[in-house]
Amino acid sequence: MTEKTMTIREMCDAYDVTPRTLRFYEAKELLFPIREGQKRLFTKRDRARLKLILRGKRFGFSLEEIRQLLDLYHLGDQQQTQLKKTYEIAQDRLADMERQRAELDEAIDELKEQMKWGEKMLASMNATKRAAE
Amino acid sequence: MTEKTMTIREMCDAYDVTPRTLRFYEAKELLFPIREGQKRLFTKRDRARLKLILRGKRFGFSLEEIRQLLDLYHLGDQQQTQLKKTYEIAQDRLADMERQRAELDEAIDELKEQMKWGEKMLASMNATKRAAE
DNA sequence: ATGGGAATTTACGTTGACGTAACTCATACG
DNA sequence: CGTATGAGTTACGTCAACGTAAATTCCCAT
Incomplete structure (x- = not known):
């Protein structure tokens, strides 16, 4: 499997967001990283969702609207x-x-x-x- | 001269905004209605600016950015x-x-x-x- | 004169999307 | 073993763009 996960830091660097932002998105149920003990591990699914979130934001969707749209997938x-x-x-x-x-x-x-x-x-x-x- | 001015109510009805919004825009120096005693009188210039403000907003300009762009005029x-x-x-x-x-x-x-x-x-x-x- | 509607000022409240500070916990390293 | 580094939680702060409420003030018709 291509179950390569990323830490929060790797995510921040890769997508130019802060840890706060990623945790915030998790709290708002936009992302669902796995919890390996204490730490968050972001999966491929999380990365795909984050990309969509960021693009959604760029033209004025609210996070709530984005969440709804993301739900079209599952x-x-x-x-x-x-x-x-x-x-x-x-x-x-x-x-x-x-x-x-x-x-x-x-x-x-x-x-x-x-x-x-x-x-x-x-x-x-x-x-x-x-x-x- | 076509110096027809409008009251705040007329403006609100014409452009579908609240009085609060118009006063707010005045405070932020986006509009400059004349003060006839107590009341505000909005000129043709104010109406032109308001139209631009509203359109600017529709695709994500901040009021501050809009103010800067409006200044291109004068x-x-x-x-x-x-x-x-x-x-x-x-x-x-x-x-x-x-x-x-x-x-x-x-x-x-x-x-x-x-x-x-x-x-x-x-x-x-x-x-x-x-x-x- | 008075009561009813506008418009005004002042000032505190609100929502979304995080920032930031304070403190804890775990682990890695010299 | 001490400590520095990084992640985590909790909770308060912030900024824009108004909303909303309270307390005048003004004009006009009854």
Whole structure:
């Protein structure tokens, strides 16, 4: 088996998070490291989940929302209603994300416009400065 | 002149925010309503800024970052260094946003995959249920 | 004059996502 | 054997972005 586990330190280095963060995620039931006596051992599953958590965060999911989405994976004998609910959450988020992307595109364009502006300002100010020297 | 101003209530209704929010933005120097005696009067400029603030928020800018970007507009006699700094902030944010969009695209795809999964689960569970009836 | 609605100020409360400090416990090392 | 290093627990602190409550104040209609 590829049951290679990682210590908390290795995880921190590998994913650039603090120990506090990993323990916090465990407390919030986003990660489930095995407890070898005192220490935590993070499995491949934990690493996969952490990657998803970090990406989720990067575009505004709350940890709670991320937890719900992660639960899409382990749907063994769940009740159908629960499944449906989670599925709908995912659908909503997807719609949100697509709206967000559209806005993002728009905003990027506008920001670019804005910056052409800034460039001109800079140029004219440099000209003024050179003229003054 | 089109110097039509709006009261706080009108603003709230028009932009779906609370009075608290508008006062908060004023305190943070994002808005500058005129004070007619006791009351605030929001100008066209305030409305334009508010729109930008709200959009900025929708994709994760902090109010402080938004304030900096808004300052790109009123660059009258500013110092060049200040201008440059702000300009660089904008550049960085733009890069961030483009990275974010790329990730968003990726994540949307993955989420869609995930959901096909969910659909199959739902379908098979419905089949099971029907067979049991 | 008065009572009812707005708007205002002041100030404390809240939520999420950790940071940070204090202390304990275990182990490795010279 | 002492100690330094690293992990763990507990619990209080923080920061942003407002919410919420209390106590005025102002204007206007009855």
